Amino acid sequence: MTRATLNTRRSILAGLGGLGLVGSVAGCATASGTATGPSATAFAPRRLAPIQMSPQRIIRITVCTRPFRAAGPRLDVERIGDTKVVHNYGHGGSGWSLSWGSSAIAADKAMALAGEMGSTPTIAVIGCGALGLTSALQLQRRGARVVIYAAERTPFTRSMRATGSWTPDSRIADADKVSPDFPQLWERMARESFATHQTWLGTDGDPVMFRDQYQLAAASRPTRPASRPLKLTGPAPVRFAEYRDRIAGLAPRSVPIPVESTPFAVGSARVGSQMQFNISELARRLMEQVLAQGGRIETRLFHIPTEIAALPETVVVNCTGYGARALWNDQTIVPVRGQIAWLAPQAEVDYGLYYDGVVVVSRADGIVVQSTRGGDMLGYGVEDETPDRVDAEATIARAATVFSPVRPPRPG
DSSP, rough: HHHHHHHHHHHHHHHHHHHHOOTTGGGGGOOOOOOOSSHHHHHHOOOOOOOOOOOEEEEEEEEEEEHHHHHHEEEEEEEETTTEEEEEEOOOOOHHHHHHHHHHHHHHHHHHHTTTSSSSEEEEEEEHHHHHHHHHHHHHTOOOOOEESSOOOOOGGGGGSSOOBOTTTEEEEBBTTSOTTHHHHHHHHHHHHHHGGGGGSTTTTTTEEEEEEEEOOOOOOOOOOOOOOOOOOSSSHHHHOOOGGGGGGTTTOOOEEEGGSOOOOOOOEEEEEEEEOOHHHHHHHHHHHHHHTTTTEEEEOSSSSSHHSSSSSEEEOOOOOGGGGHHSOOEEEEEEEEEEEEEEEOOTTTTEETTTEEEEETTTTEEEEOTTGGGGTTTTTTOOOOOHHHHHHHHHHHHHGSEEESOOOOOO
């Protein structure tokens, strides 16, 4: 497989999250909009509210630097004087997706280190993002008291700028740099996280849900509005690891559908059910659980590791994400810039789509519009977090073409 093919394939997977399209993506962009087979026959058309794709509806533009590590997430133990630090960072674009499984591993290591502290040890967690909150809860489930030290509360962390889709192997590692046992470790994290996320299904506020995601392709190469691509700088390209085959059948798979049954002006379509996170609500619920179980959160900014060693807690779980690059001087972390244009929420829109290198995800806190053109190398090595309005508007314009002309679905 060439690098260009790999990047194209990975960009589609990044946009489709948990649809399980590994091995089937190449056959999706057909000239005919007619789908055949039992899956297509069983599909029941439904009316879809159009997404108002207009730059005038932008409510914010966010940029996040994902913490990519070629070897995968750091989960080892380090000692600083008498303090034992369990690291839990470097998850690339898979922080929320792998959070419960990764934090379970970190919590088990921390509890083993705290064994001599008695039946109810007090353990510190550094960071209040996805990994910090889930690490705290995993520790509490194992009987520990928890103190979270963080420079920012969750709503102001990088975790809040995530797309909110189940993407467990998005920029998770370099396939040529991981240890032989990492694929199995990844599978363990993915399976535990997928199962634990589902315990939130159907709860108040819908912090986790499944929504239909449409993969759309034009009958011919679409006309692309001018855009201003980001300059790719930094380290040489890597071969991003793909592990979806290891969990084949875990998540729902997409099926081809007759394009005439959709309102989209495209040549072909597939649909599948994707796990999605209402991050604002999920983060609030996780923080509430930590506090309800006796945890506390203290505002603290650390500059060097020795400041962590000065804490009263002698066992620490380090969940600082991209911040670990500076705090721990960890140059194995490579920034990967990602930008999202947020449109005003539309409560009537209960689906998402992928088209022409654009991912659209409808959330309660806004409609995510994100470009994946360029594959996983897009933004690789770029630390600049300055929003690019021109690129945001061009991305919205590309996605908007699927709604023109609007074609109402046939009655079921």
